[in-house]
Amino acid sequence: MSSVVSYELIDGIGVIKVNSPPVNALSQAVREGILNAVNKAQDDDSEAVVLLCEGRTFIAGADITEFGKPPKEPGLPEVLSALESSKKLVVAAIHGTALGGGFETALACHYRCAIPSAKVGLPEVNLGLLPGAGGTQRVPRLAGVKAALDMITSGKPVPAAQASEMGLIDEVLSGDDLQGEAIRYARDLVESGALLKRVRDIEVDKSTIEPGFFDKYRKQLAKRARGQIAQDRIVSCVEAAVELPIDKGLERERELFVELMNSPQSAAMRHAFFAEREAAKIKDLPKDTPIRDIKRVAIIGGGTMGGGIAMCFANAGIPVQIVEISDEGVERGLGIVKKNYSITVKKGKMSEEHMKSRLDLISGTTNYDDLKDVDLVIEAVFEDPKIKKEVFSKLDAVCKPGCILATNTSYQDIDEIATAVKRPEDVVGMHFFSPANVMKLLEVVRAEKTADDVLATAMKIGKKIGKVCVMARVCYGFIGNRMLQGYGRQAHMLLLDGATPTQVDAAAEEFGMAMGPIAVGDLAGLDIGYKARQALGTTPDPRTCIIADALVEMDRLGQKSGAGYYKYDPETRARQADPEVEALIKEKAKELGIEQREISKEEIVDRLFFPLINEGALILEEGVAQRPGDIDIVYLYGYGFPVARGGPMFYGDQVGLKKVYDRICEFRDTLGEDYWKPAPLLEKLAREGKTFADWAKEQA
Numbered sequence: 001m002s003s004v005v006s007y008e009l010i011d012g013i014g015v016i017k018v019n020s021p022p023v024n025a026l027s028q029a030v031r032e033g034i035l036n037a038v039n040k041a042q043d044d045d046s047e048a049v050v051l052l053c054e055g056r057t058f059i060a061g062a063d064i065t066e067f068g069k070p071p072k073e074p075g076l077p078e079v080l081s082a083l084e085s086s087k088k089l090v091v092a093a094i095h096g097t098a099l100g101g102g103f104e105t106a107l108a109c110h111y112r113c114a115i116p117s118a119k120v121g122l123p124e125v126n127l128g129l130l131p132g133a134g135g136t137q138r139v140p141r142l143a144g145v146k147a148a149l150d151m152i153t154s155g156k157p158v159p160a161a162q163a164s165e166m167g168l169i170d171e172v173l174s175g176d177d178l179q180g181e182a183i184r185y186a187r188d189l190v191e192s193g194a195l196l197k198r199v200r201d202i203e204v205d206k207s208t209i210e211p212g213f214f215d216k217y218r219k220q221l222a223k224r225a226r227g228q229i230a231q232d233r234i235v236s237c238v239e240a241a242v243e244l245p246i247d248k249g250l251e252r253e254r255e256l257f258v259e260l261m262n263s264p265q266s267a268a269m270r271h272a273f274f275a276e277r278e279a280a281k282i283k284d285l286p287k288d289t290p291i292r293d294i295k296r297v298a299i300i301g302g303g304t305m306g307g308g309i310a311m312c313f314a315n316a317g318i319p320v321q322i323v324e325i326s327d328e329g330v331e332r333g334l335g336i337v338k339k340n341y342s343i344t345v346k347k348g349k350m351s352e353e354h355m356k357s358r359l360d361l362i363s364g365t366t367n368y369d370d371l372k373d374v375d376l377v378i379e380a381v382f383e384d385p386k387i388k389k390e391v392f393s394k395l396d397a398v399c400k401p402g403c404i405l406a407t408n409t410s411y412q413d414i415d416e417i418a419t420a421v422k423r424p425e426d427v428v429g430m431h432f433f434s435p436a437n438v439m440k441l442l443e444v445v446r447a448e449k450t451a452d453d454v455l456a457t458a459m460k461i462g463k464k465i466g467k468v469c470v471m472a473r474v475c476y477g478f479i480g481n482r483m484l485q486g487y488g489r490q491a492h493m494l495l496l497d498g499a500t501p502t503q504v505d506a507a508a509e510e511f512g513m514a515m516g517p518i519a520v521g522d523l524a525g526l527d528i529g530y531k532a533r534q535a536l537g538t539t540p541d542p543r544t545c546i547i548a549d550a551l552v553e554m555d556r557l558g559q560k561s562g563a564g565y566y567k568y569d570p571e572t573r574a575r576q577a578d579p580e581v582e583a584l585i586k587e588k589a590k591e592l593g594i595e596q597r598e599i600s601k602e603e604i605v606d607r608l609f610f611p612l613i614n615e616g617a618l619i620l621e622e623g624v625a626q627r628p629g630d631i632d633i634v635y636l637y638g639y640g641f642p643v644a645r646g647g648p649m650f651y652g653d654q655v656g657l658k659k660v661y662d663r664i665c666e667f668r669d670t671l672g673e674d675y676w677k678p679a680p681l682l683e684k685l686a687r688e689g690k691t692f693a694d695w696a697k698e699q700a
């Protein structure tokens with residue numbers, strides 16, 4: 001047998017065992033091993049066959065690293081056909097997560113059993129794909145059309161018990177002894193004379209499909225798909241399952257799978273999958289770097305941010321204290337947390353008991369002496385370097401040796417903050433994104449003197465509380481907010497040049513952004529930037545803020561005051577263009593001597609997104625981010641960048657860096673040099689005809 005698949009007879013049952021860490025993906029060796037084993041079982045003394053996996057999971061899908069390379073025999077359809085047409089009964093025995101091609105393998109077996117903790121799912125849509133080995137044809141046959149569509153278009157795995165109710169699993173095993181229980185189940189089936197149940201022979205139940213069902217489903221999907229084509233193709237495949245005999249349906253599925261596999265969207269989403277996992281790795285940090293134990297946490301500052309961060313720890317079962325300067329502050333902080341949880345309970349997404357157990361983990365204090373025993377403190381006070389340094393010096397006095405002192409600052413110089421303590425090696429940045437209990441991104445900022453184990457612990461605890469962690473070095477705004485400045489600036493300048501707020505947002509949203517930059521300003525509150533500009537005490541370039549400042553001075557602060565760049569419906573919060581603002585923009589453009597003109601959608605998109613790529617290139621050169629993929633992850637998880645574009649740097653590679661560079665030069669020549677200086681790395685790669693991905697490989 002092959003090195004990754006073994007086959008042996010146990011109690012008259014042929015047991016095929018896959019052992020291909022880390023996730024038993026269907027590499028060529030695994031496919032070949034299963035095919036050989038099932039063929040062998042046809043001619044030996046086995047009465048039935050069990051297919052199971054060693055390690056942490058049943059097969060978690062096709063081997064994504066093989067995608068885009070020349071296909072190697074045997075293909076998955078051939079293997080599945082051998083399993084399905086086996087003359088001996090085949091049982092798939094599932095633990096961990098049977099995903100994608102893994103679950104499709106199980107669906108080609110005659111029976112499926114699973115231990116209670118197992119999950120099954122078809123997450124291909126998250127990679128811009130559809131299940132390409134029968135999933136779209138077999139799931140509707142077992143679970144019905146609507147359930148199949150919901151499962152495949154959401155990509156969400158389903159727990160064993162639910163899968164059993166849906167008809168996707170035949171038996172939930174009683175214990176965790178996978179092999180023993182699976183053999184027993186196979187034996188029971190044989191002894192009871194169970195038939196070779198082939199899913200292909202089942203008729204799709206059409207009774208639930210009303211006329212126009214698929215059109216309606218497509219329309220609903222389009223709203224959340226944000227331009228992703230995979231969802232639409234999945235519906236086409238399920239339609240084919242209803243209308244065509246299975247072999248024709250499988251052909252249709254294959255055709256659309258290949259189309260998606262070759263699409264730029266899937267390439268972007270596969271990039272995002274691997275970039276996310278890569279981002280967790282710090283290049284110069286040895287794998288065996290010790291991790292500090294984090295059992296108790298404190299958050300300084302009980303505002304919206306501090307409260308949200310506290311919730312992240314409580315959700316992971318870690319006790320957390322909120323520190324405020326007054327009893328009222330504590331009260332307010334705990335109130336914010338309680339309100340947030342109550343909303344979740346009201347939506348039916350959390351039980352009262354769960355809320356209570358989480359609230360029990362969160363306490364408040366005004367006394368720094370209460371922090372003697374904590375292992376990690378995260379400072380989330382006002383963005384004022386003086387106040388932050390005062391907080392750190394107080395923490396230095398009370399916290400035990402080895403306690404990690406983290407700051408949630410979005411912009412401040414963490415090396416400077418670290419001068420306030422006698423143990424700068426314990427200082428690190430942990431930059432959460434608002435709302436902290438919802439947003440997945442955590443920028444972990446490595447300061448000049450941050451110790452290796454402090455950095456490793458911050459990355460680890462970030463993962464534990466459910467965040468996607470990306471390491472950044474110290475600079476103004478770190479990775480995400482530093483890059484955002486050019487984006488926000490261009491949004492504002494586009495208005496002065498003649499685009500309307502609606503045109504700017506529509507172009508960004510059509511590109512795939514969750515929300516356009518002007519609407520985001522209204523959502524965040526225009527007064528925030530206004531106050532920050534006032535605090536700087538310098539005179540900003542009016543082209544970057546003149547309209548925003550005027551709106552604030554008119555008490556148009558954004559959504560919270562019912563009007564900003566847009567007017568908001570008080571009931572639905574729907575935004576509406578406001579002629580008053582359009583007149584204001586014209587007036588301000590005139591004041592600055594700017595001649596307004598028609599602006600094309602293409603210009604809006606290039607002026608918004610190319611500055612991200614250019615600043616990203618500077619960030620890479622300076623070593624602020626480790627890899628282009630890390631920058632992409634920051635934008636995907638922190639800023640609503642569309643995953644089907646892979647992130648700004650991957651988008652740059654897809655457009656072509658030469659084209660990006662040339663366009664930036666064109667803007668430099670037409671719009672002025674101030675904000676359009678091509679980054680040296682961008683220029684170099686453009687001249688060499690290379691991509692950021694090529695550069696990353698050279699640096700690895």
Ligand code: 3H9
Nearest residue numbers: 022025060061062063064065099100101123131132133277
């Ligand atoms: C498909 O099946 C298409 C078919 O319909 C049709 C075919 C014809 N391939 O996530 P982790 C690596 S599409 C290759 O950190 P966890 C991963 O890169 C596929 N490698 O662990 C990482 O490597 P490293 C449908 C894979 O425990 C390591 O395994 N299936 C694959 O947090 C550990 O991963 C999916 O989309 C793969 N398929 O989560 C499932 N999967 O250590 C994708 C993982 O070098 N996978 N790796 O960084 C997952 O969702 C999670 O990995 C899983 C484990 C839940 C399984």
